[in-house]
Amino acid sequence: MRIGAHVDPTDPLDAAAIRKAEAVQFFLADPQGWKAPEPRADAEQLRAADVDIFIHAPYVINVATLNNRIRIPSRKLLLSHATAAATVGAKGLIVHGGHVSKGDDVAVGFDNWRKTFAYAAEHGGFATPVLIENTAGGDYACARRFDALARLWDAIGEYEVGFCLDTCHAHAGGEELLNIVDRVKAITGRIDLIHANNSKDGFGSGRDRHDNFEHGMIDPDLLVAVVRAADAPVVVETPGGADGQSADIAYLRDHVGG
Template identity: 45%
Template structure:
């Protein structure tokens, strides 16, 4: 069995040169400022086509982390609707260079919301999205009202989205911060989601 091993390098203008220099066969990149609502864009000169050609020539799998501002679970229309649009735009841009997957945070509701509303928003979100690239939802480190922090929350989230074709990204640091036992993390998450698409370690 072979593994893809790399690093998260942000909005690097030439991620493939970075991968070659450090011997990585996969990378996670951002398509711009991850704290912004701006339209996603590739920093590499030549854009998505140049990145696609360079990645294929080097044999490097590229993952994208969606902007941190995205909150598909939100009950606030002014957050949820733009979140869906930005996530779709990120998926579409990632698809242009054959990204191996787009990682997005599980999001959260507020203390005044029923968590079920957040899971329902996720269900609606993934059924309306066009998965032009693979989509992986990542577990959260903190937040009492997060949709993906505890095992119970992840279970509820997967009941809402598990049949839609999305995958799960496990962040071991987030899991540790949330109090999940790392010794059985892989087995526990696979029991909930069926498989693990990507690991942040």
């Protein structure tokens, strides 16, 4: 099991070494912006490194929305990030499940996801596997509650699409962590990456605020059980910089094997 952390994109390999991480996740561009990624000078080193690379797509991407001014640029930006992620040898491109607006039919949102993969296929496909991540909030989200996730997978399951399970998002989104791996795999058939995060807020809060393993509202033993059951690469997105993340990585290494 490869365990790592979300790090600053300036020098991911140095950040990995400091944390004793076997995997890193980072952004290739402003997570709140619409600019396509620029080529990285360290692309060759990243490809050659014995560190698993994961790229997180910008938060602004929402391919589910009925708003053309957001959906169409989102499709293009997702495709460009997948292409750029391949240049650094990324094993996956993580993107949030998105949402529709109040009053809109969420079924159209699921179909917009299907059209996103069809759009990519018309342009040669995604150069990096796309991993859709469950989200913490929103009454009209496509990947918060698992009944919605099942409808999303009904729409896109024919494509080669992966899944990233975020423990904080599941807890805050109102999905119990007990036996969650079995419930996800019954829908998606796979878990490609775990975002192992504790939560600053209570169950079903809808609030996306991560915490370190031993300081949040989720029993750390439950986080360990999820990671062990998933048997997938793990990225911690926890606070506290290198010290906080190093402690969480060490905690997982000490407990997952037990």
